[in-house]
Amino acid sequence: MSAFARSFVLLHIGERRFAFPAGLVTELAPAVRLHRFPHTSSHLLGAIMRRGKIVPVYDPRSVFGAKRSSANLFYLLSECNFGAATELFAVPINGESVLVSGELQSSEIAGPEYVSGFIAVADERVDVLDLNALIASTFPQEADSTLARVRG
Amino acid sequence: MSLANSETAKSRPGRPSEQVILFSVGNHSFAIAAEAVQEIRSTDSLSGTATEIENSGIEKVQHTLKHARHSLYVVNARVHFGLPASRPTLVMILRGMRVAVLVDRIERMAEVSFLHRLPCAFIGRERNWYRALAYMGDRVIPVVHAGGFLDEEEIQYLDSIAAARQPAELEGAVHE
Numbered sequence: 001m002s003a004f005a006r007s008f009v010l011l012h013i014g015e016r017r018f019a020f021p022a023g024l025v026t027e028l029a030p031a032v033r034l035h036r037f038p039h040t041s042s043h044l045l046g047a048i049m050r051r052g053k054i055v056p057v058y059d060p061r062s063v064f065g066a067k068r069s070s071a072n073l074f075y076l077l078s079e080c081n082f083g084a085a086t087e088l089f090a091v092p093i094n095g096e097s098v099l100v101s102g103e104l105q106s107s108e109i110a111g112p113e114y115v116s117g118f119i120a121v122a123d124e125r126v127d128v129l130d131l132n133a134l135i136a137s138t139f140p141q142e143a144d145s146t147l148a149r150v151r152g
Numbered sequence: 153m154s155l156a157n158s159e160t161a162k163s164r165p166g167r168p169s170e171q172v173i174l175f176s177v178g179n180h181s182f183a184i185a186a187e188a189v190q191e192i193r194s195t196d197s198l199s200g201t202a203t204e205i206e207n208s209g210i211e212k213v214q215h216t217l218k219h220a221r222h223s224l225y226v227v228n229a230r231v232h233f234g235l236p237a238s239r240p241t242l243v244m245i246l247r248g249m250r251v252a253v254l255v256d257r258i259e260r261m262a263e264v265s266f267l268h269r270l271p272c273a274f275i276g277r278e279r280n281w282y283r284a285l286a287y288m289g290d291r292v293i294p295v296v297h298a299g300g301f302l303d304e305e306e307i308q309y310l311d312s313i314a315a316a317r318q319p320a321e322l323e324g325a326v327h328e
Contacts, residue, residue, distance in 0.1 A: 033290070035291065035292035037180060037182075037278075037285075037292065037293070037294045038180060038233040038234060038235060038278065038281070038294075039274055039276055039277075039278040040234070040276030040277045040278060041273065041274050041275050041276040041278065044273060044274065046292075047271065047285070047292055049287055049292060053268075054268045054271065054285050054287065054292055055271070056271040056273040056274065058273065082272050082273060083272070085272060087271060087272050087273055088271075089273065139273070139275060
């Protein structure tokens with residue numbers, strides 16, 4: 001495992017704390033304007049404009065049963081797998097983010113697919129978020145069929 | 153109707169620009185290619201040319217409109233986009249299509265030099281509604297796909313309803 005892979009960003013999504021591999025973070029962006037327009041895709045709040053790109057805002061808080069909060073909001077931007085392609089996603093996160101070093105460890109008990117393991121931070125176990133798995137679980141199958149349509 | 157307050161967006165060199173009409177439905181703004189719109193009329197001017205379709209089977213289409221010897225299907229944009237109740241005051245007659253669209257108001261005309269693709273994460277009906285997104289005046293505005301208001305299958309379905317009703321109406325006229 002590379003030294004980069006051992007760095008994690010500790011962040012809050014709703015009321016849950018996760019560790020996210022620092023190497024997968026494209027950017028931690030401030031709470032720029034959220035643009036909303038009519039659509040029927042679940043788990044998407046709208047889009048933000050970031051560095052000349054329109055980035056969909058994915059809201060996993062409904063998956064975790066967490067309340068939406070605008071307190072100290074900013075966005076985690078990360079390239080994620082979407083079907084066979086990659087797409088830049090923005091995820092709203094709350095509170096401060098801290099960079100820590102840790103060793104990814106496997107859980108003894110199988111957890112949700114979006115948890116790839118845990119790291120120990122000051123005697124506390126913090127779940128490591130697998131955003132690709134989370135997105136795959138909330139966009140089942142449609143993602144592939146949509147991509148097929150987009151590509152014609 | 154004249155479209156005043158035109159705004160020319162900053163164009164990027166080497167990129168063709170496109171004239172769009174910005175319209176609103178409820179609290180949302182949309183853009184449509186200006187060349188896709190043949191005419192814009194007030195809904196007040198439609199009396200005598202619009203006919204109600206009973207039980208159309210397609211909620212967003214409740215009327216037909218006679219225009220230049222053609223019968224157009226009137227799509228309520230509010231229902232099409234699944235928005236809360238609003239008050240349409242204008243109808244956009246689309247060019248080369250048998251479709252007219254009820255909208256609340258026209259905001260302005262503008263020129264866009266760059267269109268963003270709709271991110272793949274948007275996997276719902278919006279893929280048929282929008283052909284792109286535009287960033288204009290600090291707003292992300294969906295650019296609607298003119299052919300997305302009514303697809304060919306829906307038009308054929310509405311045609312079949314109209315055709316089925318015509319003989320009955322003619323029969324009624326004979327008996328009168």
